[in-house]
Amino acid sequence: MAADSLTFIFLNAAVINNFVLALFLGICPFLGVSAKKQTAWNMGLATTFVMLVSSTCAFGINWLLTWLDIQFLRLICYIAVIASAVQLVEMVMKKFSPALFRALGIYLPLITTNCAILGLALFQTFREYNFLQSLAFSLGAGVGFTLALMLMAGLREKLELAEVPSVSQGAALSLMLAGLLSLAFMGFAGLGGSHA
Amino acid sequence: MSSEAQVQQAPVTPSFAMLRTLGSIATLSGLLVVLVYHFTLPIIAENQRIAIEKAIFQVVPGAVSRKDFIAVGDRLLPADSEGAQGERIYAAYAADGRLRGVALQAAAQGYQDVIKVLYGYGPECQCIIGMKVLKMAETPGLGDKIASDPGFLRNFEALDAQVDAGGAGLAHPIVTVKHGAKTEPWQIDAISGATVSSKAIGRMLNASAQHLIPLIQRDLALLQHSN
Amino acid sequence: MPTLPNQEEKVTLDTFLRGLWEENPVFVMLLGMCPVLAVTNSVRNALAMGLATTFVLLASGTLVSLLRKLIPKQVRIAAYIVIIATFVTIVDYTIQAISLDLYNALGAFIQLIVVNCIILGRAEAYASKQRLGATLVNGLGMGIGFTFALLCLGAVRELLGNGTLLGLQVFSDQFQPWVVMILPPGGFFVLGAWLLLFAWLRQRRERRLLEQQGASVHGR
Numbered sequence: 001m002a003a004d005s006l007t008f009i010f011l012n013a014a015v016i017n018n019f020v021l022a023l024f025l026g027i028c029p030f031l032g033v034s035a036k037k038q039t040a041w042n043m044g045l046a047t048t049f050v051m052l053v054s055s056t057c058a059f060g061i062n063w064l065l066t067w068l069d070i071q072f073l074r075l076i077c078y079i080a081v082i083a084s085a086v087q088l089v090e091m092v093m094k095k096f097s098p099a100l101f102r103a104l105g106i107y108l109p110l111i112t113t114n115c116a117i118l119g120l121a122l123f124q125t126f127r128e129y130n131f132l133q134s135l136a137f138s139l140g141a142g143v144g145f146t147l148a149l150m151l152m153a154g155l156r157e158k159l160e161l162a163e164v165p166s167v168s169q170g171a172a173l174s175l176m177l178a179g180l181l182s183l184a185f186m187g188f189a190g191l192g193g194s195h196a
Numbered sequence: 197m198s199s200e201a202q203v204q205q206a207p208v209t210p211s212f213a214m215l216r217t218l219g220s221i222a223t224l225s226g227l228l229v230v231l232v233y234h235f236t237l238p239i240i241a242e243n244q245r246i247a248i249e250k251a252i253f254q255v256v257p258g259a260v261s262r263k264d265f266i267a268v269g270d271r272l273l274p275a276d277s278e279g280a281q282g283e284r285i286y287a288a289y290a291a292d293g294r295l296r297g298v299a300l301q302a303a304a305q306g307y308q309d310v311i312k313v314l315y316g317y318g319p320e321c322q323c324i325i326g327m328k329v330l331k332m333a334e335t336p337g338l339g340d341k342i343a344s345d346p347g348f349l350r351n352f353e354a355l356d357a358q359v360d361a362g363g364a365g366l367a368h369p370i371v372t373v374k375h376g377a378k379t380e381p382w383q384i385d386a387i388s389g390a391t392v393s394s395k396a397i398g399r400m401l402n403a404s405a406q407h408l409i410p411l412i413q414r415d416l417a418l419l420q421h422s423n
Numbered sequence: 424m425p426t427l428p429n430q431e432e433k434v435t436l437d438t439f440l441r442g443l444w445e446e447n448p449v450f451v452m453l454l455g456m457c458p459v460l461a462v463t464n465s466v467r468n469a470l471a472m473g474l475a476t477t478f479v480l481l482a483s484g485t486l487v488s489l490l491r492k493l494i495p496k497q498v499r500i501a502a503y504i505v506i507i508a509t510f511v512t513i514v515d516y517t518i519q520a521i522s523l524d525l526y527n528a529l530g531a532f533i534q535l536i537v538v539n540c541i542i543l544g545r546a547e548a549y550a551s552k553q554r555l556g557a558t559l560v561n562g563l564g565m566g567i568g569f570t571f572a573l574l575c576l577g578a579v580r581e582l583l584g585n586g587t588l589l590g591l592q593v594f595s596d597q598f599q600p601w602v603v604m605i606l607p608p609g610g611f612f613v614l615g616a617w618l619l620l621f622a623w624l625r626q627r628r629e630r631r632l633l634e635q636q637g638a639s640v641h642g643r
Contacts, residue, residue: 008305017309022607027456028540072233075515075534076225076508083504115457115538122531167626171453172618179611186606189308189335214498221490221502225509232513239520247523331527336584337602 006136009129013140016191019116020148021182026116030149031174033107040153041146046104048142050111051120054085055138058121059131078121086112116145151181252286255316255326256297259288265419267408272415285408287419288316295420297325298412304400307392309333311342315401317357317409319416323381324370324401327352332393339393348387348394356381357405359413365406372398434557442564448541449572450621455539459573460610462532466589469577471525473570475514475533480542480562480569482510487550488558494551503546504537511536541569572617579613580604 019025026047033043061077090108093101111117120141124134155177164173253259264275268282275284286299297318303310311334316326329343342348360367368382372395375388384401386394412419432438448454458476462468483506487494494502515533519526526533536542545565550558581587584604586594603609 012309024457024461024607024610025535027460028454031453031456072229072512072516073226075512075537076229076505079504079508079537080501083501115535118538119457119531119535122534126531167622168619170622172615172622175611175615175618179608179615182608182611183603186608214495217490217494218498218502218505221494221505225505228509229512232516236516236520240516240523243520243523335602336605337600 004133006132009133009136010140010143011191013137014144014147015185015188018144018148018185018188019119019141020145021178021185023119025119026114026145029107029110029114030145030152030178031171033110034149034152034174035156037150037153037157040149042103043107043110044142044146044149046107047111047114047116047145048139049104050086050089050108051117051138051142051145052135053089054082054117055120055124055134057081057085058124059134062125074125078118082117082121083112116141148181152177155181248286251314251328251330252288252299252316255299255314255328256288256318257316257326258290259296260291261289262299263287263289263419267411270411272411272418283408285412295319295416298419300404300408301330302400302404304396304403306332306334306396307339308335311393311396311400313397313400315352315404317405317412319413321354322356322358322413324352324355324357324405327397327401334390334393339390341387341390342393342397345387348385351378351384354381355384355401357409359410363410363414365410366402370398370402370405432553432557434560438557438560439564442561442566442568443571444568446565447568447572448565449569450617454544455541455569456614457535458532458539459576460607460614462529463573463576463580463610463613464584464605465528465581466574466577467525468528469573470570471518472529472532473566473573475518476536476539476541476569477563477566478514479507479510479536480545480566481559482513483507483542483546484550484558484562485555487546488553488555491551499551500543500547503543503551507542507546508537541565575617576610576613579616580609584609 013019017023020027020030029043029047034040058078058081061081062074065071065074065077086108090101093104093108120138124137127137129137152174156174159173159177168176249262252262263286265272265285265287266275266277266282267285272285283301285301288296288299290296297316299314299316301312301314303312305311309332311329312331314328314330315324317323318325327349332340332343334340334342355370356368357370358367359365366382368380370382370384372384372386372391373379374391375386377383378385384394384398442448446452449456449459455476458472462472483503486506487503490502511534514536518529518533545562549561553561578588581589582593583601584606586592586598586600601609604613
């Protein structure tokens with residue numbers, strides 16, 4: 001696999017350099033909405049969707065800014081575009097798919113301050129991905145985020161039944177779990193480089 | 197939350213006031229950013245120049261000045277020529293203005309993420325004379341030895357990179373071999389315990405050298421003098 | 424618990440100290456976790472990140488506090504985000520000008536200060552309602568509290584993962600570094616361990632308090 005092939009970019013973002021477990025992007029929702037599998041799944045879906053939309057927007061904005069030679073406004077434009085994209089997605093979803101809106105609605109505002117979204121836009125710019133590569137990257141990031149969230153939710157649901165010392169309840173235990181997951185995901189490293 | 201007066205007052209805020217406020221904030225922030233950008237731009241450019249020259253003079257020992265060229269298709273052009281877009285290469289010269297070597301960039305997927313290196317090619321010995329890792333995220337203590345392990349770096353003091361008879365590629369492709377199995381001058385002796393990272397270096401050097409070194413060898417006259 | 428004062432607050436020592444301990448943004452409020460975990464693999468990176476965040480916190484707080492009467496409620500979040508993004512861009516260029524190595528080590532995480540919830544949270548919950556003086560004092564407290572938390576993580580991770588502190592060798596060559604500590608899992612483990620420690624301290628204090636009360640009741 002070449003480093004710039006679409007499959008590899010997808011796999012890289014999804015498991016090798018998982019956004020949550022290796023790059024620490026989107027930790028807040030990862031710890032906040034991973035108590036139930038159902039909510040975790042919805043949050044993952046909503047985030048993936050917003051990632052695709054904002055990655056496309058960011059690609060266009062970056063092209064425009066480069067063309068006008070005002071890259072120093074990139075960050076301000078990105079954050080403004082992401083905030084508006086989330087609003088737009090919310091409105092469109094409310095109009096055309098009320099069922100989906102009911103399922104994802106409350107998560108959408110949370111996503112604006114999710115650093116995974118801005119991180120995605122910034123990384124795709126730094127790595128100079130073209131349009132298709134950006135799409136593969138954002139899809140991979142979304143899948144990776146959902147995967148991490150679901151794994152965590154599954155573990156935490158089981159852990160509800162276990163007895164733990166009262167000191168370690170809550171965030172401390174979640175972080176230790178996340179550490180173990182992160183350790184497990186390190187095993188995916190080398191997936192793309194093991195051939196010679 | 198906030199007092200009721202504000203809640204009641206909220207709907208009557210005219211939209212032009214909102215636009216005015218947002219407009220002035222945007223103008224103010226634009227002004228600030230542009231100011232800082234213009235102030236820091238020369239310093240950043242200088243920092244970048246120092247960083248890249250330090251790397252170039254490290255992979256081409258004995259060099260003190262540089263000139264940039266760009267490989268467009270199968271031609272080399274001076275970097276300042278019109279519309280040149282392509283791989284940038286750095287010709288590095290000794291104090292007397294003679295060409296010491298050429299610094300080239302290469303990249304490939306390593307164990308964790310993409311590894312980027314700068315390596316020096318010496319036309320006199322037709323070999324690679326130095327290598328420096330610019331960017332990597334390899335495992336500390338294992339893969340990251342590719343940047344520091346003295347035994348591994350000794351591979352790149354004289355790594356054979358002769359152009360083949362047809363002038364289209366290398367006579368012997370650069371390959372990484374298992375630790376302690378190096379027998380030929382074009383082989384790289386891997387670090388034991390960091391085979392994937394070592395192989396990535398071999399792969400990227402081979403890919404880059406197969407393409408660029410024949411060009412450099414052919415257009416050596418163009419690169420020969422520093423001015 | 425985080426307080427959300429509605430009245431303008433008098434500047435006291437507590438305004439400053441709150442951010443350090445009681446309302447420590449990282450250890451108590453669990454905000455801004457991404458940079459806390461991502462850039463704390465060495466003390467140097469942690470310090471740079473803490474200072475950059477403190478600067479943005481103070482600068483954006485100043486502007487928000489000064490403009491608090493002029494910004495209409497409906498567009499306040501948009502205005503805050505633009506203000507914050509401006510200062511982050513400034514920090515981004517300044518760090519590039521100071522040291523490219525540092526800039527490369529921190530990577531995209533400097534620009535990601537924009538979405539650090541601490542800063543927007545302070546702008547919304549504090550700076551938009553308080554005078555400049557109080558905002559600055561509170562922001563400085565929060566910034567130092569955040570930096571302190573980053574250093575707590577950075578020091579442990581660098582010491583165990585690399586055997587050094589601020590790049591200086593601490594342990595002898597015999598020490599086998601726990602490489603995992605400077606890798607991503609180490610970030611989760613060390614932060615988890617700190618939270619455990621703080622939870623334990625809090626529980627112990629509460630239990631002592633309870634025992635004291637019990638003792639005084641028995642005493643009568």
